[in-house]
Amino acid sequence: MADKKVILSGSTVTGDLTIGNYIGAMNNWKKMQEEYNCHYFIADLHALTVAQDPKALRERCFSFFAQYLALGLDPENNTIFVQSHIHEHAELAWILTCLTPMGNLNRMTQFKDKSSNTKNINAGLFTYPVLMAADILLYQADVVPVGEDQRQHMELCRDLVVFWENRYGEGTLKMPEAYIGKAGARVMSLQDPSKKMSKSDENEKNFVSIIDTPKKIQKKIKSAQTDSDTVVSFDQEKKPGLANLLTIYSVLSEKSIDDIVKDYEGKMYGHLKVDLADLVVETLKPVQEKYDDLMKNKDYLEQLMAKGASKARVRAADTLKKVYEDTGLIFRA
Ligand code: TYM
Numbered sequence: 001m002a003d004k005k006v007i008l009s010g011s012t013v014t015g016d017l018t019i020g021n022y023i024g025a026m027n028n029w030k031k032m033q034e035e036y037n038c039h040y041f042i043a044d045l046h047a048l049t050v051a052q053d054p055k056a057l058r059e060r061c062f063s064f065f066a067q068y069l070a071l072g073l074d075p076e077n078n079t080i081f082v083q084s085h086i087h088e089h090a091e092l093a094w095i096l097t098c099l100t101p102m103g104n105l106n107r108m109t110q111f112k113d114k115s116s117n118t119k120n121i122n123a124g125l126f127t128y129p130v131l132m133a134a135d136i137l138l139y140q141a142d143v144v145p146v147g148e149d150q151r152q153h154m155e156l157c158r159d160l161v162v163f164w165e166n167r168y169g170e171g172t173l174k175m176p177e178a179y180i181g182k183a184g185a186r187v188m189s190l191q192d193p194s195k196k197m198s199k200s201d202e203n204e205k206n207f208v209s210i211i212d213t214p215k216k217i218q219k220k221i222k223s224a225q226t227d228s229d230t231v232v233s234f235d236q237e238k239k240p241g242l243a244n245l246l247t248i249y250s251v252l253s254e255k256s257i258d259d260i261v262k263d264y265e266g267k268m269y270g271h272l273k274v275d276l277a278d279l280v281v282e283t284l285k286p287v288q289e290k291y292d293d294l295m296k297n298k299d300y301l302e303q304l305m306a307k308g309a310s311k312a313r314v315r316a317a318d319t320l321k322k323v324y325e326d327t328g329l330i331f332r333a
Contacts, residue, residue: 004037008141008176010083013047013060015199016209017067019280020187023251024147028181030072032145038078039139039312040068045083045090046131049124050200062301067210069304070291081308083135088316092134093127095323099163100130104156110149133157138316140174148185149196154178168326172319184251190224193240211288214281221245221277222270232264232272242269249276252283 009029011021029040042064047057061082073080083089105111108129115121124131132153136144137160144154154176161175187197189206197207208220226241234257236243249272250257264272294301324331 004035005142006140007032007036007038007143007145008040008136008139009145010041010043010046010135011064012043013057013064014050015201016063016211017071018187018197018199018207018209019248020147020197020207021199022071022210023184023187023248024181025145026068026071026073027184027251028145028179032143033074033078036143038073039081039141039315040073040078041081041083041135041308041312042068043083043132043135046128049122049128050118051120062298063211063295065301065305066291066294067287069294070287071210072287075304075308079308079311080304081312082305085305085309086138086312086316088138088313088320089131089134092138092320092323093131095327096134096137096160096164097127097130099160099167100127100156104159105129107152108156109152129153129156130160133160136176137161137173138319139312140315140319141176142174143179144176145179145181147187147196148180151178151180164326172322172326184247187248188240188244190220190241190244193225193244208280210284211291212284214285217280217284218277221280222273224273226269226273230268232267232269233261242272245272245276249279252279 007029009025011017011025017026029038032038042061044057044061047060065080065082068080069075105126111126111128114125118125129152132150133156136157144150144157146154158175161173164173189195189197189201190208191203191206199207199209201207205220205223208217212220224241224245226245227239229239232242232246233239234243234246246257246260249255249260253260260272321331323329
């Protein structure tokens with residue numbers, strides 16, 4: 001384990017995971033779990049940047065944890081944990097906040113998007129990328145598999161390593177690399193293919209959640225927005241809705257887009273939509289069965305959360321100790 005590269009990634013506990021999250025992130029997490037020393041967590045502290053009903057948040061944390069396991073993340077081989085269970089995340093986030101220039105945070109496009117749709121904006125939403133950097137740097141992660149929307153946050157994280165080294169010297173924080181997959185790094189909304197599919201979208205027709213019923217999945221995909229042409233071809237500019245469906249199809253079937261386009265020569269969009277809906281339903285069937293079983297046993301989930309936290313804590317505490325040394329804080333004896 002010691003010589004394996006360290007992977008870290010997480011997802012904010014809002015809504016339910018979508019096929020966008022799965023295709024852009026978890027599908028890659030799953031592929032990496034044999035070869036690397038993987039750390040996957042549920043970002044419950046990040047979820048607090050928007051107002052949450054406490055009871056619903058607690059329930060959603062169990063649900064997210066179960067969704068990770070149901071998607072095939074193995075708690076034996078990986079370290080799977082809950083962010084708030086490791087208090088070092090919040091501590092390092094504060095220390096990094098004091099190193100982060102306001103100007104860098106002002107440039108974050110995700111903050112601009114989110115704050116334009118939110119009435120009561122809190123400071124946590126603004127400093128959100130710093131907590132994300134703390135998540136990554138605490139585990140000395142080599143590689144961070146994420147979707148395209150996290151690219152700018154990853155750049156801030158890398159900038160913070162440089163700022164740290166300029167102030168305190170090298171050897172404490174590791175420079176991480178983002179891993180952004182080639183296909184499906186930005187799955188788009190089903191009704192508005194100009195924006196990304198998001199699990200916190202108010203209109204649930206825009207996304208397919210991984211725990212949607214087969215009926216819902218079929219309805220959502222069949223009503224996905226496409227253009228008025230009839231020829232199935234991949235054209236990101238002129239046919240963004242269809243291009244999105246073809247991308248989802250290609251990643252889930254592991255077929256090339258060219259091959260799929262050939263299969264639908266002379267057929268209508270409707271045929272493709274019906275087949276894609278069936279493919280999504282079939283892909284998610286075993287995931288949903290496993291998820292339902294796991295959600296019946298919260299004690300078991302709690303045990304796994306505790307096990308994950310005790311594994312994660314070792315690495316996190318080690319980094320924080322070095323951070324205390326660098327910054328001049330006295331490490332508690
Ligand atoms: P979150 O919860 O929004 O999304 C989880 C992962 O899914 C990817 N993703 C997508 N990929 C393709 N198409 C989409 N439509 C799509 N929507 C989401 C995201 O890029 C992400 O990889 N800030 C993060 C959570 C986080 C984190 C971290 C990630 C907190 N700390 C440390 C990596 C490392 C977020 O809100 O992701």
